[in-house]
Amino acid sequence: MAVTIAVETPLQDDVRALVERLNDHLLPLSPLEFQFKMTVEQMADSETTLFVARDESGKAVGMGALKQHGPELGEVKRMYTVPEVRGQRVGRQLLERIVDLARQRNLPIVMLETGTGDGMAEAHRLYTRYGFMPRGPFLDYPDSEWSAFFEMPIKVEQDA
Incomplete structure (x- = not known):
């Protein structure tokens, strides 16, 4: 499937609908206190x-975001593709764009938190195949059985 990927505002009806579908997907997978969702308003901030x-x-x-936490850390947030396009590399293309942006911003590392269990197996495969490695909690995420954490160092291209 041919897709176009662009930076867009989350404050659009169809993006709001994607966020709602993601939230519906996540709801049965873990207790609410272990679901670290960003609202579309939070996604519209200048760091995301x-x-x-x-x-x-x-x-x-599909959608995916890079949230920048200062000059040292980028975080992958709100990764989601609709079920109809899964397996067609849309998630990978989104992840490539996120990592490329982190590289352009000279961020040395990108991390992410995601859920655990059968409902998240595809996401874990995507991240590990792309080069993310398991790690412990970061920022203010609690250590729990409901979260899996990953990181990927970013190689910054040196000017010739």
Whole structure:
């Protein structure tokens, strides 16, 4: 499937609908206190860059964001693709854009928190195949059976 991926505002109806679908997907997978969701309003802050994947008809079919925590850390947030496009590398393309942006910003590392269990197996595969490695909690995330943490050092291109 051919998709286009661009930086967009989360304050659009179709992006709000994607966030709602993601939240619905996550709801049965872990207790609410271990679901660290960003609202679309939080995603619209200046530290967060949202990428939206759209199909040939312009329908939003996926999203992922980079939240920058100072000059040292980028965090992958709100990764989601609709079930109809899973297995078509849309998630990987979104992740590539997020990591490329982290590299452009000279962030030395990108981390993420995601859920555990069967409902998250595809996400874990995506992250590990891309080069993310398991790690312990970071920032203010609690250590719990409901969260898995990953990191990937970013190699910054040196100017010739």
